[in-house]
Amino acid sequence: MYQKDVTAEEKQELDEALQREIQAAFRTDEIRRSQPAPQDEMRAGMSYFHETIWNGLPKFLRRVDTALKGIGVKERLPHDVPLIQFSSWMGGDRDGNPRVTPDVTRDVCLLARLMAANLYYSQIEDLMFELSMWRCSDELKQRVAILEAQTKKESKHYTEFWKHIPPNEPFRVLLGNMRDKLYNTRERMRQLLANGKSDINLEDTFTEKSQILEPLELCHRSLCETGDKPIADGSLLDFMRQVSCFGLSLVKLDIRQESDRHTDVLDTITNYLGIGSYRDWSEEQRQDWLLSELRGRRPLFGPDMPTTEEVKDVLDTFKVIAELPEDCFGAYIISMATAPSDVLAVELLQRESHIPTPLRVVPLFEKLADLESAPATLSRLFSIDWYLSRINGKQEVMIGYSDSGKDAGRLSAAWQMFKAQEDLVKVAKQYEVRLTMFHGRGGTVGRGGGPTHLAILSQPPDTINGSLRVTIQGEVIEQSFGEEHLCFRTLQRFTAATLEHGMNPPIAPEPEWRDLMDFMAVIATDEYRSIVFKNPRFVEYFRTATPELEYGRMNIGSRPSKRKPSGGIESLRAIPWIFAWTQTRFHLPVWLGLGAALKQALEAGPGNFDTLSRMYDLWPFFRVTIDLVEMVFAKGDPRIAELYDNLLVPEELKPLGEELREKYNETKSHLLKIARHTDILQGNPTLKQRLRLREPVITALNVQQAFTLKKMREQTGQGTQSESPKSTKPASDPVTLNPTTEFAPGLEDTMIITMKGIAAGIQNTG
Template structure:
């Protein structure tokens, strides 16, 4: 076998130029990576389907030609060629482009990692968006003392709450295979390799792509909430558990370089939570038993992670010198175990521990304490498993398990005196600095981080307006007599009380909460909260059902009216002496970005959210209460998403104050925590932004800007609602021109797409945004903004608008994000959906919407002073380097999927109306694929044509969704255009960085 060239047989792939050249441009490397993975995929497709591969090649060429020329004739050629495909060919073509698009996404992730690595190695100008540079900027530029910065950092916390909102379209099986491709592709760039190793790496890429191609893309059954929780927990066990302590160590190093002490051992920079299996907002699949299951699952996963790390640490910490506190504890444990040494050893042998079965002498104190912890973790795991099997009763809730008399009981509620804190403190004491064994130091920090620094994995939310069920609907509930009566002994819910089934389930949930460990629960969030009684009802129900200590109750203000009324609601609550005593000086409020945007349009919602935050903080300050704002952001711009650092820095001054709580939803979980380097970057961005928000807040907007923003919000809201809610034919146009009615068959989440039957009002924000994104009009993001800007210009406010854009971070980020989405919108593809799917009587409305899109683009370009979208280096576009080029690179993959989707929708709808005649697929693979359709067999089995078009449709939906996510800002992309300019050569002769995963800073 010759190794002088990689161009041998099936390995005829061109190595990315970034690997071969010295100071090559990263954009060139992105194109080369894209070409490499496309070649790999085509070689696999040609092997399995040579005829189909030729057609896919033609379609890609036609799509490229149209995306370049933008001519109608080129588009018609593409449409005609795709239309002539057989149903089974459409499935495989859709799957091909979906896979190629996902592979392209990997090249963007690797490209971002390469930029980040070059920044860390000093080969590029460093962006300010990391904690290290924030520390330096705040002291050197802003003039703060190091102690001021240190004190602020020690008092700040970021809480990230993972949710199962159904926006992650890719199956976990595919995500894992793509992760292998990403890792191996990154290895090609970052590690010095021999020819053998390069060949082996390329083969590993090919094997992973092959496995992805042979994996069914479609979820054939709907996930349960428990499934969603297990999926979410995988990010904790595979990524977060390792990265969080590494990040804390890097922050400690940065502090030490400034002459400051490390963070206190009990300091939590991050806390994590989850709604998975607890979110009841219109999800009938989440019951009291579901919540019980996910709490146990979370504890079991945590115990397993602890157990692995404790057992590993036992091999490293052989040192004898320790603090007096640890020595005393170790001597007590060793003395107790020595009295029953034989029984202890026998029991540990049965448990098949890796080593250290016999009692350990007190001369190895760390191992003694760790061995004790290992036994307790083993017992705790047994308890959790018994509960999951239904044989554990309620013993689990008391934190007790008899186990073996010779060994300790299981862990109950973690506390600040947890042995891991004692171990970490002793390591610092006895070594004065860092333990000489880095892995031991890392694992000790890891144990402490996860037990003391990370919070619970289960929270609860509900949509029921309990105030109307148990209390008078008027706010007279707040009179002194009613407050005094709540302290009485008379039960509000006597046994046998006849209530609605929904209410019965709510009560059952509260009773379940009273039986679960309190440290597994966070807040009880009231979705669509409107009045103070909604909050008080939950407080009262907790008392009645024995939830002790009570969970904090958090109202979620979502619609425009609810946001406007939120300050009054909180004033009613906080003005009451009893309630202020109950909350003990701190209150949390959640604000919803998705539903407010759907209700009023993006611009009006953004301004309402901005003003509401300011007013809520002022109300809380008036009553001497610390307010924590919980941001219910989605992933896309239409649901409040966007680059992390920019989103935080554009918040109103004084509303974060060192404590940020925010949801991480759907596909954003994978974007921010799917890979260790990216996860580190995510933590770095949050820490840096929150620190700067506290010490270098954005200046308050001028009154002139506020007044104009109020006018813009009112005008945009009126225009948005006049189209969405007051145009009779709009609902029909929406349902016909998009895949909204078909999205429910995606099986990407356990929650229904609508809260109840009805029109736009009842549709959830996620499918509302998702459907318009698929159709390429992106209407929810921009509708109403163009008319508002036009009216403002007509009133003579154009100079003020440009001043606001140049100097007000809130307005800058708002318009930049809208501009980014407008650059992704494609009116021509939207018009194709209309021609293919919509009744002619609705064509005028479609034309009107596209004209409004064009008007919005024109007026935004005037305000931002550009001649074309994405021209120049605006703040938001700096967050995603080469954004315009990335859109161009992915367009040839997305366009065929759009054409296939429209044709599939047309075929399905026509078949259901008229039938389609005979269809008998001949390809054995297609026959096998269609046989997996759960509707294929039994009574009411659907026609093979419907199965084929259904599969094609589902694949296109997933593929187009994959074409959107990177552009809307995962942490991997947030590196800044300033970092793209090379300062010098790559620094290493081989053109590579170290092969280690160094993460950041």
């Protein structure tokens, strides 16, 4: 629009197009009126592959080729060894989500394969337009001749079919055959989704990634042999890399289930067999029985075994894994893993379900105690000959940032994860196993979030070794992959940080630093738990001082906010836990415990200030930990939290809020002292300015939300008796949009819009 060569007519047309976009945005309801199904989440997530990742990946790999060429490496990256791979939990994460059923998992897998076939079909048509050359290798000529002979024999309409592709265009002949087979592949997936069956023979479709790569590789070889290597290394090479990365399923679906659900299944089986209750057995008894069954061949149960709905759901999930193509799935992740038997249990259930190629089993250690025992768990597994043979020298372990932080506070959780990774690597080296760490990071600092580059560089030495897995949460996927240039930058940061960590690893902490961190972690955990879990007033304060109870009205996702309907903070998921404190700009899970730890560390010895300062200057892990908390303080405002207290919290709970705000200010003071800053974000003026510009708008939304929550709770009998403003006349549009709300017209819509606005302003949800 602002280019000099734009004509007056073109500018007018651009103005009108911009007006249409703005008007369409204003006329679109910004509130999701119903909870999305897992399939809806999958479609939304997969749209990023279609819009940005599909084209962004080959562009990034081409840039890597250019960088390698710049340092004297003549060969391009091999197309059949994907540098980056994508997986998904959408439709596979059934941990505490009853809406993710075996049928949902099947539908999601078929839908992903349909999307992949659509993308491949479109790409093949583009290649057919591009590869018009007549000159080719003898190998390609022979393949085309075979295709012609087969088609003459099988098709009654040979003449009509071939007249569209002249015989002197061999590449188009081969690609045309692929296009027809992709059409069948796409239609078969469509029929299976619609009817559960298809009249298209499996032999007439692509069933493996290698079946697509082989003819593409033939085209590439032919072009190279006939002097057309620049053409071969263009769109054709990009497509070969896309096929190698995405496969026929676009993304591999990880299955996640809670360990206790597997215990229920095995308890049902042992009771059916009349050998006792698996749940009541000791860990040693469980391992002995599991290993004896894994080494044997007898079936454990028949169709007459009585099951509950929950047990049947787990068994049916394994059946779906067995039925679908193996490239649909990635890992089987066990949440709340605590012991070796949790891993062996899944291995046994996979064998019992006759899964042709069992999924790799990944324990997820989440609670502080589980992280502490994780090295011993892995050591025991590696000491089992059967298991060591099963994993073939490779093991993946996932560590959970969200639940560990909710369990012990962020400082203690971060330090325990650091130590656990070090010990896990030592165990893996002892047994000569290649270990891949899977980092279950959330979008916020309280759930392990933060700048990607810094997060990777702050990991312990020797824990990455050229490969790692990380989660990109739905709440921040737009920031990472919303535009093609963002996709490129995200891939660039992951790759650069991984390489830098390997070639220039961070220093190992000195013994003195370790001792001080151990000391502070104990204090931080005690402080955190004394308030969150042991203070009888805390749960009620949390639920009245924050919009936690109203969180579910946003319909953010398909999963319930709690693993179990009843229960307190323990059963609450990390996302609503962090979300609630983020909305009030208090961010309690991030800093609680840190202030007490720093204070006692400074008081414990006169030299500890210098030690902490050296840790901040020289140790990436400690510096990143402190800097991220400082960034959260820049987004926080205890005065806003006080406003919520004054409007929403009963009088008898207000002293607790005052106590917490004192701890907030104390923590902030100690943090600035350690960082040797006179003001928050002193070392990051750019971010400080951006936050300063957004702060007035966010504050206005906070004030509106606090008063809206007060009126909503008063109508349900949960409010306090404080005065609210008199200008509460609702807008007319929300009345029409949400006429069935139990609140006064406009209140619920206002509350939801303020939640979304605050999250957008702070750039975090949960």
